[in-house]
Amino acid sequence: MKTARVAYDGAIHVAHPTDTDALRLGDGRLVAEQAVTFLPPVVPGTIFALGLNYADHAKELAFKAPEEPLVFLKGPNALIGHRARTVRPDNVDYMHYECELAVVIGRKARNVKAENAYDYVRGYTIANDYAIRDYLENYYRPNLRVKNRDGCTPLGPWLVDREDIADPMNLALRTHVNGRLTQEGSTRDMIFSVPWLIEYLSSFMTLAPGDLILTGTPEGLADTRPGDEIVTEIEGLGRLVNTIAAQSEYYGSRHSAA
Structure with missing residues (x-):
């Protein structure tokens, strides 16, 4: 459903x-x-996000594939819904999309083994986790301005029940910018799979219903500009549409969002 x-x-x-x-x-x-x-299809609890979780994306950025997950946290202020606008600060040079499979936890999980991990999943949705390269100091520790800006992560439009996705580790991902295909990949190319991540995270903390795991993005990133329409889609989950807005247009010239 x-x-x-x-x-x-x-x-x-x-x-x-x-x-x-x-x-x-x-x-x-x-x-x-x-x-x-x-609106975002779930009211989020803790939001976990993965960096460099696709080997091709790590190579694209001239990084060695990580040997353990690069996980950071996001605040709920970052989430917006389908067809909303995301602000690009007026003073930046490079802001890119990131099409990601988002996993929604369905019940309390602690010390879960990978072979049982899907039992703790409620469902899946699409995330577009924008990043502003200008503010990136370290891929291993992205600072708040890179990944926690208001409205920087569209989510949705649908929450798809776990039972309706036969294999979340074999889904096609695509991004179109103004109708042009710019990113294409598959969840099968994740370095750390969904079950592996649930085992890893639940080994040292308790996961709760509503927690989100954003599982990273494949190669194919491109700069986005005000007025661009970004469509991120994942097989079986639908199409998430988002538009880039200029800071001065969105907030007015007297307001700084940098």
Whole structure:
């Protein structure tokens, strides 16, 4: 099953896709997709993000593939929904997308073994985890301005139940910028798999329902500019659409978001 969270008519609703352009709300009403505001499909707990989790991406950045996961945390302020806008600061030279499989934890997990890891997964969604290279001091410790800016991580549009994805480690990922294919890869090329990551993280901390694991991105990154439409898609999960906005346009010229 695919579910979304949307704002409509002054309230937040669970919504489901239909065979048309309409959504079916939890109360049974049909509404046009354009009439709702998409929210992140889950209310997040702890957000874990992986750096350099695809060997081709590490090579693209002239890095040796890591021997243990490079994990950092993100705040919930970073998440926005489908069709939202992400701000590009006016004073930066390079801001790129990152199409990522996002894993949603479904129940409390501690000391989970990899062979049982999928039992603790609620489902999957798409993340586009933008990064601003200008602010990157160290790939092993990305600072807050790189990965924790307000609205820098679109998520959604759907949460897809675990049972509906036969093999999360064999899904095609693609990114299109203004209709042009710029990134293509597969989750099978992850260095650290979903089950491996759940075992690793739960070995030293408790994972809770709603926690998110953003599993990294393959090669094929490109700069994005104000006005660009970025579509990140993952096989079986759908298409996440996002638009880049200039800082001065979004906030006004007197407000600095740097």
